Amino acid sequence: MRCVVIAGAVWSALWLAGCPYSVVAEGFDARPPGRDAAVADAAAADGAAIDRAGADRQQPDQLPVECDQDNDTYQSVACGGGDCDDNDSSVHPGAAERCSFVDENCDQQNNEGLDCTFVACGSSVLYRIDPFRQTVTQSTQVTLPDSHGLLDIDIDTNGQLMAVTANGLYAVSSSGQMSLVANVTTPTNTNGMAIDSHGAIFITNKDGVNSGAYTVDRATGSLTLIGDLTPYVSSGDCVQTKDDSLYMTAPNPADMSKDLLVYVDSHTAATHSIGATGFGEVYGLSASFGFLFGVTDFGDVIEIDRSTGAGRLLFHSSGLRFWGAANGD
DSSP, X not given: XXXXXXXXXXXXXXXXXTOOTXXXXXXXXXXXXXXXXXXXXXXXXXXXXXXXXXXXXXXXXXXXXXXXXXXXXXXXXXXXXXXXXXXXXXXXXXXXXXXXXXXXXXXXXXXXXXXXXXXXXXXXXXXXXXXXXXXXXXXXXXXXXXXXXXXXXXEOTTSXXXXXXXXEEEEEOTTSBEEEEEEOOOOTTEEEEEEOTTOOEEEEEOOGGGOEEEEEOTTTOXXXXXXXXXTOOOOSOEEEOTTOOEEEEEEEXXXXXXXXXXXXXXXXXXXXXXXXXXXXXXXXXXXXXXXXXXXXXXXXXXXXXXXXXXXXEEEEOTTOOOOEEOOOO
16 A cells, blocks of 8 residues: 655544554654554653652752751761750760750760759758759758748858848758858848859848848848839849849739849849749749749749740649749859
8 A cells, every 4th residue: 555645634544544653744743643642642751750850859858967967076866876956066975964954965864963953941941952853852951040930041152051031141051050140130021132253142122112122241240221122122032143143033013913033233223124924922043053943932943034034834842832042053
């Protein structure tokens, strides 16, 4: 049979005429609309899919995982290494532990071998609080020299635990024995004491418009008024941080059931509010291990953000009442 191809004719006519599949006329492909065309189309589709897959492999979310993003020379857990936080170069296997909420050496323990406690008190009891492991241990019963209970405590520059009562400044031994340092007639409702890095002793009180900040002469027990705390009063404690900044808690005028964190100028007693803690009756403050902790009359142990004043509940100790706290390191 002789096949004649006419330009512009449809290839299906050629198929009916029995012409070979490969006959191609100018301007058209003379393949039949059957299996070969389907195979060719499928092959083309597969090629397109391969091209798309290659393009997908170029996307950023498919790139290999970075194995040492913090450049501490330890591979991340994601890469089969032991670095449990690849965004912090101080965290890796073999790193030195420090008192914190972080497992620095990645051994699934925290603060092992360290004493990460600070001292808190009730009216006549001392406690050891570990805010990281969330434990409270009764340390000792204090032998009070008279009927006056502990108003507050702090650690002196030599590591000695000091306490103030309504009529005196005392050194407190590890067994709870109190030794008089100076007779002090404290202002009405004294509730806070703090010792700075130079050994200066500050006390604060809650007495309405007469609320003030004072220094105490440890040799004579005499008080010097720094200034009044207007518009605030001391809720239950003051604290000196490691940079000798003085803070106290104060009832929030907008909600007296909750306390503010308030900065106090240690030279003038001028005050300004840092922010609401979200907790009430914060009667103890402790600047320890780079953190600011608070304890409440309800048994709460909290962490306080120095920059905002916001409090975060760490844990609650049912049945305990905290009336003061000391710095822990």
